[in-house]
Amino acid sequence: MADQPLVHPSPDQRQDALVVTGAAEHNLKSVDVELPRNKLVVFTGVSGSGKSSLAFDTLYTEGQRRFLETLSAYARQFLGGLKRPDVESITGLSPVVAIEQKTVSKNPRSTVGTVTELHDFLRLLYARAADAYSLKTGEPMVRYTDAQIAENILTRFEGQKLLLLAPMVRGRKGHYRELFEQIMRQGYLRARIDGELVELEPGHRVDRYKVHDIEAVVDRIVVRAQDEARILKSVQTALSLGKGSMAVMAMDGGEPVHFSRNLMCPTTGLAYPDPEPNLFSFNSPYGACPTCNGLGKVAQVDPATLVPDPKVSVKKGGIAPLGKLKDNLTSRIVEAILVNHGIALTTPAGEIPEAVMGEILYGSDKDVKLQDRGGVRGGSVPFEGMVAAIVRSAEKAKSVPLRRWAQSFMHRVTCPSCEGSRLKPVSLQFKLGGRDIGELGKMDLLDLAAFLETLDGQLSERQATIAKAPLKEVRARLGFLLDVGLGYLSLDRPTRSISGGEAQRIRLATQIGSRLTEVLYILDEPSIGLHQRDNRKLIDSLCALRDAGNSVLVVEHDEDMMLASDHLVDIGPGAGVHGGQIVAQGPPDQHF
Template sequence: MTPETERIEVYGARVHNLKNIDVTIPRDSLTVITGLSGSGKSSLAFDTVFAEGQRRYIETFSAYARGFLSKMERPDVDKITGLSPVISIEQKTTNRNPRSTVGTTTEIYDFLRLLYARAGEAFSYITGEKMVKYTEEQILELILTRYAGKKIYILAPVIRNRKGHYKELFEQIRKKGFISVRVDGEIREILPGMKLDRYKNHSIEVLVDKLAVSNKFEDKLRSSVRTAMKQGSGLILIQDTVSGEVRHYSRELMCPTTGLSYNEPAPHNFSFNSPLGACPKCKGIGTIDSIDTEKVIPDPSISIAKGGIVPLGKEKSNLFFWQVAAICEKYGVTLQTPIRDIPQDAIDEIIYGTDERLKIKNESLGNSNYMVSYEGIAKYIDMQQDDDASASAQKWAGQFISTSVCPECNGQRLNREALHFKINGKNIAELSHMDIQQLHDWIVDAGDHVSEKQQLIAEEINKEILSRLRFLIDVGLGYLSLSRASASLSGGESQRIRLATQIGSQLVNVLYILDEPSIGLHQRDNHRLIDSLKKLRDSGNSVVVVEHDKDMMLASDYVVDMGPFAGQKGGEVVFEGTPEEMLKKNTLTSNYLNGKIEIKIPGKRRKGNGKTLIV
């Protein structure tokens, strides 16, 4: 390195309260910028060094690309030399997306999805049996073994539990040369114009062949199995003509008892951000917003007329009240009846609507009667939450809504097929709910409990997962789970997650700037954080940390102490050098570090007044 590239040099920085300062920051080192709050630490690190690095990066874009970005003003500084590409890791919980979790942010969940797609074992969500799949030769061998000497039907499923009359389908099957089908378990000849009850669910299989199983007829059996596979899209049914027992065989993943089949899994099948993996009810959020009847009817002792149903308010002459009055009349009560005395069925109809058309009386039109449909208060409230509704309407509707765990996926975000792929008895959602330390230990231990094939498939994927988990543990986040929502993290937790992600990215020749990463961290984990920062430095990067922590300062390679005081009385560099040199100086920070000044524990504590504050 030339002298110019061995250090970052800032000349004449005047941002905010900085007083035209010059600062030298050695490259490939861990530098701590410390000092009183308001002394200019962040102004130097973020508003000067980072801002200039970001501005220079954007200047590398084409004029066309820069046109899409807001113009970045040059920070008030004469010159900065030796500047590398800069990444800022601040204390901000910026991601409020409910789909963002610790797992998605760190990309660990992406590797888990890949792991389950490649090494997961499928189980039926109906019977719990392990799913199987066969080649054509295996199916033939199983039939010859299981049904030797027996007569069987070879069936190809074409419709599975769906409504329709299927007149056209039967005609297509007949034109292909087949003369019989099995409809809802009954063998029937295909007759011209044949059709079913269109409003009922039906299962239809083509009868491909009826034969006695014997090695002598193996070629005929093979041909029939191949034809059935083609007609049934890889799935066939074999029925014993005497006992009626039916077994399923498939080239795809399939339950041998019920015939339930899954598609071959891919990583997106385990993503709650994909329609192919998300729970259909909550759309992958894990929670649902629904009407809270206790908020709609907070006091059942009040009548509807007096405002007992809050969204309706007090009785007035409008369509809603005419409809509610019609429901009350049907159940033998009135709008003046206390809500607690109204039958629950009537309350349910008022809130959730009814399929019946209501006969209402409109006094303003001469007591004329007419029939109307009624969708319910819940439907109206739901409409006010649409994206195109006004902000005030959405706020009004929100007061009657409560968030609860999705009853279909139990908060696991995925559909039932995805939740029934398992490794060592655990599905991907169960791993996501483990804390990171527990998950790390489980993956290490799982190798002894899975097949040799699974071990071989998972080896490289597990290396990536364990590496990222260790980074999170090293920065003191072993207590989090991958399912933890990003929006619920503190600023310090978010910052350390981003730090762990950067360590895992293995970038080099980068300048990292961090804002008090030790905040919120238990003292026992502080050394792990320091080791992580040193690991980032040893990878060929420069690390600048705005920090007050004593251990961090003493473990650093270089310290810049800002002061001497805060605000207008700050903005100066009172010391820059190694921690050892700093301990010998006479600054406010060094005097606290070397023990010349200390905060004494008060000998006498003030007594409380006996009152409490409940939060």
């Protein structure tokens, strides 16, 4: 068709109907059709009749093209242009959103929770309202104000001689000479080092290769009510020096009692910073499990791939990474291990004793004595084992073929550190209703919705106030997913593992949750794969979109969907060149 502007709708047409004139895209035969706005419209007909050509290649493409025309010339140069569909005019066209059957994302970090934004609201909920527990003891974490700490000292230790301590180092190696000099410059001449009280001297240092705990002695006091002001000042000094944490202990010994402005374990003094939403995100370095980097799985050598056929001898390739035994260092080491144990190279791999095979695969603490060759003594060499060598090659080899070769012996397994939750240990120590955010991710959506309905009764008044807004949003979005028949999914389900139909219904639920109005939604056979009981829920969801002030256009063959529509368009009569015409249209009761 000629490259000329398409006719734009008049105000009256825009309110009443979507009018298409002369649509000839693909096999369409100059189709004229008028569709009611803000209604549920179904396109039906045999496969290949032209339904998608009219819905997606004409209406959706033109909607996208008009949107691009609203952008600046600068923006359009990066987005490219869209070819005008082969149609004379389209009037009454609202902004268009297509919800097609295609996978959401192949990114391994993309999950049902991230694409629906449910995980974002749960992260906010946990950051603001969750109870914190100690990673070391499991006790509830506590926090104090400066005045509360001073009052606690006065009531618990009245009349006792105390040391006020500021923690400087916890469980780290180093000689810390500079730290001791800094402590002395600030006027503190004593420190508690690895549990012992020490007088500091210039040049003081500790063993740099050992792990140390170091606390500066800020004050030595006898706890009396009249010294409340001094105690409060010393508490504030200790907290400032200890970056929000401090401890007190009796001068004559005993275990220290810990206090903190931050979340703190009352027994061990372990402190957490105030949680932020990124602490619960596996896509953030602040929350991701350090072992699997937030992926939930790690690559591991599969022993079955190392010895694929136990009947084959080592010499003929029974240990796959070696291939047929060749004269390189690794082969010589394996040969030496076998000979040193009195095993011939012609022995089938499956008949090698388990202990010897373990030495070949996983190495040994002892060096391996190589065999003498050509009058040259073999000497002894360390051997890390085939498994460690493969892992090292897979992670660090600069050669791409070598990395791929190593990876061929590996498979992905659930991360042993986070057990698939993708989060670091501290992130899983914050709980609501006794469950951490990782446990919520593993629940199917039906169980998660049921759990959240009972959560209000398990929250304090303060928690309930904070949690009200994010909980409302989570429950609403969960409800939309349940309404489209996705209650069996879980939030941690990778999106690359879901079907096109599931992906389409996820998008539909997301659009319902967005609460947009005056939009034309186009869907491609959303009922595919749905159980009959869930089909009704899907229809109700589409009707909810319509009732919110949107137009909904569905390409569909399902009879229930056709009967539920406000307007039915039959395109045909056949497929390909035999289709492309409007056979019939109108309310569904005229067709059934």
